[in-house]
Amino acid sequence: MNIESKLPEVGTTIFTIMSQLATQYNAINLSQGFPDYECSQELIGLVSDYVKAGYNQYAPMAGLLSLRERIVEKQEKLHRAIYHPETEITITAGGTQAIFAAIACIIRPNDEVIIFEPAYDSYSPAVKLFGGCVRSVELNAPNYAINWEEIKNLINPKTRMIIINNPNNPTGRVLDKNDIKCLIELTKKSNIIILSDEVYEHLTYDGKEHLSLSKYPELKERSFIIASFGKLLHATGWKVGYCLAPEYLMKEFRKVHQFEVFSVNSFIQYAIADFLQNEANYLEINDFFQKKKDFFYNLMKQTRFDLLTCHGSYFQTVQYRRISDEKDSELAMRLIKEFGVACIPVSAFYSRNTDHQVLRFCFAKKNETLEKAVNCLIKV
Template identity: 35%
Template structure:
């Protein structure tokens, strides 16, 4: 007799858990996990402590504490020159993770199709499936990690309800161009589809690259759910505060699910986050510069040991092709790196559907969101492969 609900039948242990266990066993440096090994700014911790001391310890509005929604609206104005109504168009969630779940539960009926661009952040498909949705995969392919417009167009039909995408993109580190987003926008309009755009890396964009938002393209604001969070911009992945930006009608739907899922995200942390979003422009610029330097610290070693990296424009991951080293399987190569040199990475085939895993079989993903001491030590270990 199994008590587990049928809807969980396809869910297994995440690749991150498996790699973390092996990394522990071999005391490997973890360039696998997508979170920093240092905390974000002290001022956030102080602002949260003050909020607790002032008594902000009770439930707040389900859709978010007023000061945080106001701060998100100011952030919109400052970085995207957009007026957003904090009362009706912003919903504070328990991280982008909850926002993704709400987006699926609020809009997908059983049997609806959900287009997922792959490689995808590993929660998209379970979220779509929990809502009864049927994923339709459209791959991004190396070397540029982009989609084929005809293949994308062929995935849309009158059962399509949502498309889930991520820009700047994990794991490839590419940002979708305006022209690419326009192709997606045209298809969403043609087939009356809602776009869920995960933009958690919105502030980690390097050099001349530019983060363009689907919601800012003509006619897209009313059919786009934009998701972001504190995790990556403020190096506080454990705080679990994120948000959804959407029209009033779409916000109302996600709020219904949110209200009966978590009620509200952690109240005192919302006050700390409000202070964080108002940090000066210099904070955001330093963040991007620091990550660009970390990327550039790791890249030469990756090249020297014979891997061919895709140079990321954004995010904190580097995808690298290891086929010249005589390996042909990403999981086997990841295990080899952990066991022989003590560096943990992630096999990106985990971010593809079963039919398309071969597209990533010769790639691995390095995370460079670690302090320089860890990155330098990892480079020294990796050089043993040269």
């Protein structure tokens, strides 16, 4: 049978490719963003207890109410943002599913969506699946600053959504107050919906504040806020996240969510709800990753790579112009095969494969893993 692909240009993600190659060549995997250390033993114990206690059937479609209530408390404490637990929060099967559902419930054929590149690779395919048109704005190394005048010139009556990733993967950049001010000015009195991917909200460094769009009433009223317990709790494989949105948007979000996954596994929701009652379990993660970031940064100073600024996420980007004039994809492949370290070429985050000779390394790893990797990279 002949099938006309709805995503003819999409292949296997770069994350899967590089992780598979890391396994094939027995390389240290600093490519895909996941920890190589265990999450909290207390949390694992809670999950085990709920499984054994029989909490193994469907959770409510929107998620366990007690977990949604913990999220309300967390959002108010951190961002002074008030959400209703019954109508404005949905527990999702990870951040990517939440992103997909938010795009699916809004985007219609010929709607335009502004995306900042380098961008997480799920945004564009989801927009295209629903007939939307992607308007990519390329941000340039080394600072990846947004030119808001360029965005202003892109906006037209067809503009339906702007997708923000803050802190940004892969660049580590965080939005500042001027970015927020410009975003408010551009979207006020418009029908533009904002999808704010904030899965790294707790991972900001060097005194930088995470400015959630939920803090700003003018943006909160038009925004889907996406978050991830996988990033927060060092448990990416559990695939549990959540979406915050005003009731009129969440009503549409849930129409899609119920037919994607219906609900998320119940026993992990019960466990996380208990775990979050102790605020230290999410407030201390910032300090944990600050130390990881500093540890890896100082190690990498021994190499010939030029380290770019990282104010958020758990990725360190580097330029290598002093080392080679190869394409970033070629050097990334050579690092695996010849030096035993896997990373991600940042050109993979651009629709045009724009190459600023930048590589991304994940530092959410054991210290000994990072040390072994840098001992290899010193030889490059």
